[in-house]
Amino acid sequence: MAIQWYPGHMHKAKKAITERIKSVDLVIEVLDARLPASSANPLLAKLSSGKPKLKILNKQDLADPERTELWLAEYRSRPDTNVLALDASDRQASSKVIAASRKLVPNRQSLERPLRVLICGIPNVGKSTLINGMLGKKSAKIGNEPGITKAEQRLILADDFWLYDTPGMLWPKIIVEEAGYNLAASGAVGRNALDEETVALELLDYLRRHYLSMLQQRYHADLSLSPHWHDDEWLNWIGQKRGALLSGGRIDYQKAAERVLTDFRDGYIGRITLETPNQWAIWLKKGQQHEAQLKAERLAKKEARKK
Numbered sequence: 001m002a003i004q005w006y007p008g009h010m011h012k013a014k015k016a017i018t019e020r021i022k023s024v025d026l027v028i029e030v031l032d033a034r035l036p037a038s039s040a041n042p043l044l045a046k047l048s049s050g051k052p053k054l055k056i057l058n059k060q061d062l063a064d065p066e067r068t069e070l071w072l073a074e075y076r077s078r079p080d081t082n083v084l085a086l087d088a089s090d091r092q093a094s095s096k097v098i099a100a101s102r103k104l105v106p107n108r109q110s111l112e113r114p115l116r117v118l119i120c121g122i123p124n125v126g127k128s129t130l131i132n133g134m135l136g137k138k139s140a141k142i143g144n145e146p147g148i149t150k151a152e153q154r155l156i157l158a159d160d161f162w163l164y165d166t167p168g169m170l171w172p173k174i175i176v177e178e179a180g181y182n183l184a185a186s187g188a189v190g191r192n193a194l195d196e197e198t199v200a201l202e203l204l205d206y207l208r209r210h211y212l213s214m215l216q217q218r219y220h221a222d223l224s225l226s227p228h229w230h231d232d233e234w235l236n237w238i239g240q241k242r243g244a245l246l247s248g249g250r251i252d253y254q255k256a257a258e259r260v261l262t263d264f265r266d267g268y269i270g271r272i273t274l275e276t277p278n279q280w281a282i283w284l285k286k287g288q289q290h291e292a293q294l295k296a297e298r299l300a301k302k303e304a305r306k307k
Ligand code: G4P
Pocket: 058, 059, 060, 061, 062, 086, 087, 088, 089, 121, 122, 123, 124, 125, 126, 127, 128, 129, 130, 168
C-alpha cells in the first residue's frame, strides 16, 4: 500500500529519541491494544535493546479482552519487559504506570538518582492522554532546558521521577503489509496518506473472517446470507444501511468506507483486536521473506549492470 507517512518532523523525532535513549533508565512504549505489534515501532525496538521496557496496551476498552490476554502473556515472556493493559477511563492508570516503572528499575528512587524514563508511542495511541493523567494537577517543568531539544519535553512527575516525552513517530518503511492496513484502520496515519476505501475493504475482510457476528449485529445483516459475503459486498450493504448514497440511490463508496472506519475507531462494531501473536508471527515472516527477495533482486540488478 502506498502510504507516505514519514514527514520531516519524524526525522527530528527519531534523532531526539536516539540521543535521549542513551541517558534513560527505562523506555515506556504506548501501544494500541487493538494492534499491539503493528503499533510497535521497530526502530525503537532496536534503539532500546538492553534497556528495561514497559509496554502499555492502551485503549484496552476498545480491544478484544481475550486477545489482550494473549498479548499480555506474549510481552511478559520477553526479558526486561513489563506490560500493562490500560484505558483512558482507568483512574488508576497513572499510578499503575508509575508503580510498574519503579518495579522495573528499583535502584533509582532518590533525588540524586531519579528514575529517568523515556515515553514513546506512534501518533494517536493515547500517549498525551496518559501523560496528562500522570501529571494530574501538578504543573510540569517543561522544555527550554539545557540538553533538552525542541523535539522533546522533560516532565518532572516527582523529584525522583523524570519523564521525557517525544513526539509520536512512525518509521520509514513498513515491511508487514497487514501492519500498514491495521495502522491505517486505527487512525494512526493521516487521512491524506491513505485510500480509505482500500483500508475499509481490508478491515471488512478481516472482520468478516474473525468477527462476523459483530458485523452482522452492528449492520443488521441477514444471518444466513451474510456469511457468504466478501468485503465489497459488505461495503455495499453498509453503504445502504448507513445512508452513504449518491443521487439515484447508488452507493457512495468513499462515504461508506469512512463510516466503517469511524465505527471501528469509536468501538461501535464491538471490542476488536486486529492481530494475535500467532497471526503476527506469520505476517512478519512473510514480510521478511518479501524484503529478502527484494534485496536479492536489487543486488542481482546491480551485478547485471556492472557486467
Ligand atoms: P497521542 O498523544 O498518542 O497522539 O494520542 P491522544 O492522547 O491525543 O489520544 C488520541 C485519541 O484517543 C483521543 O481521542 C483520546 O481521547 C483517545 N484515547 C486515548 N486513550 C484512550 C483509551 O484508553 N480508550 C479510548 N477509548 N480512547 C482513548 P480523540 O477523539 O482524538 O480526542 P478526544 O475525544 O479526546 O477529544
